Amino acid sequence: MKTAELTQGTVTSRDGTEIGYYKTGQGPAVVVLHGSMESARSHRLLAEALADEFTVYLPDRRGRGLSGPHRPDHSVRTEIEDLEAVLIAAGADRAFGVSAGGAVVLEAARTLPALRQIALYEPAIVADGAPHRAWLARFDQEIARGDLAAGMVTSMFGFEMAPPFLKIMPRSLLRWMTEKMMAKEERQAPAGAITMRQLAPTIHAEGVIVAELAGTFDSFRAVDADVLLLGGTKGLPGLKPGRATLERVLPHCRRIEFDGFDHGSSSDPGGVNPSGSADAVRRVAAEVRAFFKQ
Template sequence: MDQDWTVQRVPAADGAEIVLHSTGTGPGIVVVHGGGVTIEMYRRLAVRLAGPFTVHLYNRRGRAGAAARAEPYDGEQDIGDLAALLAHTGARNVIGHSGGGFIALRAAARGLPIGRLALYDPAVQVDGLTPAGWLPAAQEAARAGDIARALALTSAGINTQSAASRLPLGLQVALCRLFLRTPIGRTMGDLLPSTLDETALIHRHDGPPEQWAGVGAEVLLACGADGPPYYPPTIEALARVMPRARTLVVPRAGHDALNRAPHHLVDALAEFFAGA
């Protein structure tokens, strides 16, 4: 889509380069994208928020030309990279989506200078609310190189509200093989092993919501009304313990609504970041 973008190379704490794509004017918002995708999925969101805001996109480690991710994965580089970008841009607003929401929330809990934090379908495990039983089988399939099976198990395990998740596994695998031939499917397939590592880290941080009670930022906890059913109780549990949090269930929205950027969601985000 037609839009003016600036591209900067920002040094990370370990000397790696973070390639930052920015558009718009006004106060900055840094977007921490979800697992299995790149910033290309968030350009529509950036364009629709640009104008009153400057929106900053960057690929997290191991994606689309970004620096390699340290192994074993512990998320520390992700937090460090976000800290570097906040320092470089002066932005105090952050959007985190799915696994990126987990990273952004950890960063806020560490005391990074985040004034306003919007989390959409944050992949945060609270008191076992998010299903985890599918993960070992998906990891085993990925290690064996059977990405279609690993993706089918992952999709069914995460998207429990989907009719496709109730199909026979063999049919789900066949559908995933077709999906892997598409551009977005190839990207998700290539990134699936790292996505599963991130999911495992999220589940290792399972616990009571009180572990996030120290987050002092103004927080908007949002989820889609048509998305996985575990997100509404998750954001409600988080909101009860965070001193400056509110929840929002977005109508006509699934897990990918942040990528689709419908106007009613973008307007709600703009209102939140404007301080309303």
């Protein structure tokens, strides 16, 4: 699969913040909203797979790449306003969202009647937001003192992303390993790449989003859009119960679970997604393409 050729553009969100995006392809517009520890460039392979039939917009969510910074009062509403600005500029009524980006797209579909079809990969909707509010306090302290590696370890456990074998390792060792991993990535990253060290502070906003939308499943009964709900059998265990609940409450929903896929299987391999593969992206893209062509 060749790398998508991208052009750049910007829109202005309701609070005046610039939201930048990349664009590729031809045909009806689709906006792809990336997840945590990702940027617009994390879905270049997915964009390439859709580009012969759709014009794909890849916005950088706040705090990353082409877009402006988070503000102290950042919330789900802020994210929806950012997405809405891109949807209007693109003339899009279709969107694909991943993880926290998927949660934003789903909430946007509840509040923005313009969205007609949405596809979601492991949307970060959970039953209880209290655990996320608890770890955020420690994360903020670690980031404030410049200990990004410690903050990433805290968020890994907070988001329940740690595999079982890591749970028995001392935090000091995990912090050391994380620091080494970030340093290696920076040495090998091509010019202009958005690295884990740059992305680490954005995790605060992801935790805010997950906590804010936690337990809101019943509100999604009001979603009129057609929904394609995707996930993997090896995805985040904490998100799988939420998909089962969403499948029950969403009025127009089709669910697919990919055997052997994990939380990053819709995203480009590399960086924080070392287990990703181009083949997995192609399989996800094939389902998304068929859905959006309906």
